Amino acid sequence: MVEQLAQVVVHGQAWTVKDLFVLPNEYVYWSIQIVLYPYMTGLVAGAFVLSSLYHVFGVEKLKEIARFALVFSFALLPVAMLPLMLHLMQPMRGINVLMTPHFTSAISAFGIVFLAYTCIVAAEIWFVYREFIVSSVVRLGAKSDRSFYENTLFFIYKLISLGAMDVSPEALKADHKAIKILAGLGIPVASFLHGYAGFIFGSVKANALWMTPLMPVIFICSAIVSGIALCIVCYYVFMELRKWAAKRGKNYFLPDAIAHGSSAVDYEHLRSVQEHEVKMTSKYLLIFMTLALTLEILDMIFRGYTAVKSWDILRNVLLERDFTNIFVLQYGVGNFLPFIMLLIPGVTVRRAALASMLVLFGVFMMRWNVVIGGQAFSLTFHGFMDYSMPIIPRDIESFKEGLGGALLVGIAPFVIFYFLNMIFPAFMVDKEEAPH
């Protein structure tokens, strides 16, 4: 039996490089998928908070992007779970977390918080789009020669209308009230969803880099930053696409044009909306960035100042081994540069979008530096580990925990959004405000 198993490769061995004194069982067990997990939940939470800025606090300037952010947040939701499933050694048993949750574990609440959050977002989308759903049922129902696509849509709308066809002013008023309540309820739940992702790391007392009560707060702030940045980038890109499609009459990119006729989508209007929304949102991005940066730097200064036992090895990791990742890529390219770009007066849409893209990269690097950086040193404090991400997959494991799995998780939300946008047009402008 021993000969047969002579080639056994241990989980983690394929991508871990050990240096100096590292315990035999130590590997980079949490790799790219666990980097992506807080990144994706952060995007979900951040996008939702952005949409709530309009729905709860009535920031009128964010009206158009709020609707998009809400639908996009819903598209991101299933993808937040994907990295966890890809990471599990026994993915078929993932459901055990819901079946026998062991509540002293930070992970055990994931299923419950996640489901609760999904319900809230789904309900909010339903209320936001109820009027549209009803009008679509009426419009498609009146049509006698429905195409296959329209038939499918008609069936979906009929199903999700849940039979609530009342669009009287009183009913719509009740809808608005419900939206406000749900959005208000969603903010603490979204913060909890992500804050506790931070708690999962912050409560690991065996890990000198992770263990800090600031971790959940840092995670929430960076979540909002990344969520807003992603919304800006995607809003910019999708609006560019829509402008392109509106010019050429390519309606399959414009579900609201299908719904309300081509006149509902006007190139010039799209341009002005895009500019206004992107600029406004980037101001909120700046505020949350300041908060996130302050906390992160406070954490680092505190560690250096108190200099407990682990500081020697942490300093080595932070200031030497991971210096490029942390100070050049995360703080320099991902924080400082976009900060300056957004502060310089006369922000253009393109500059804001580019800065947001850098912010997204910066937050990704922050997740990377926390998750991978936290495993960069041995429990012995006398050795180091490096994660060399598998690029070309040799087996299913090196696919999941390598570039392939990362790309899968990165692309999935956009595919979901494409289809979701067909049902809930995320860029729809309320009819009474549509240009004539």
Place this chain on the structure above:
Amino acid sequence: MKRRDFLKSTAVFISGAAVSLSSLELLDPQEVLAANPDLRWGFLVDTYKCVGFCVKACKIENDIPLEADVTRTWVERYVITKDGKVNMDSPKGALNGYTSKLIDQNESGMKKIPDADITQAFFVPKLCNQCSNPVCVQVCPVGATYQTADGVVLVDRTWCIGCGYCIMGCPYGVRFFHPVANVADKCTFCYHRISKGDNTACAQACPFGARRVGNLRDPNDPVAKAVLDQRIGVLRDEYGTKPNAYYIGLSKEVH
């Protein structure tokens, strides 16, 4: 009876019954035993006697593939030179013992230390501490890792989802993914043997009696006695895990 009335009275009955039944406490013999146990497994390591001989016995006994670079127990080598520098290694967890004087520094290669520079050198075996306050049990999201009434922490291989949280949570690095079962794995003090009155595989393999398992609650047990009347240390007590593997002659370089 109308359906509405039927449902109503059923609901009233169930809630009423639940309240009164909740006052009854079901006694679980295991819980009673755990509250007042006369058995608590502990481990005693005499570092003065260790030569690094036990790992292979453990791997064979517990079906951990020999060539797989994970292990339930391992032996560390400490070589301290005159300049106060501490050199440590544990190649393959000391599966084949220590036959070379070269110190394995992984990526940094093999390090040769002249005999004349060495002030002291010793071996320290490591294994699961079967903590009284185990982090791994606390963080397992599905309860697949649990503590028995006699203090040993075990893994339910049919329920572990393989998230690795327990591996990250353990301050001692004793946990790993079993390369064949693909679930978390760790030292169990050879629970399948000690609960039948046998010795652990590592203790049995050790020719010098450096390793010993025993009952900490029995005042006549050699392990319990040593814990009481000798100067012993435990590993990384700053984490508050209350470990139950005790070390005679624990040096400050070891943690």
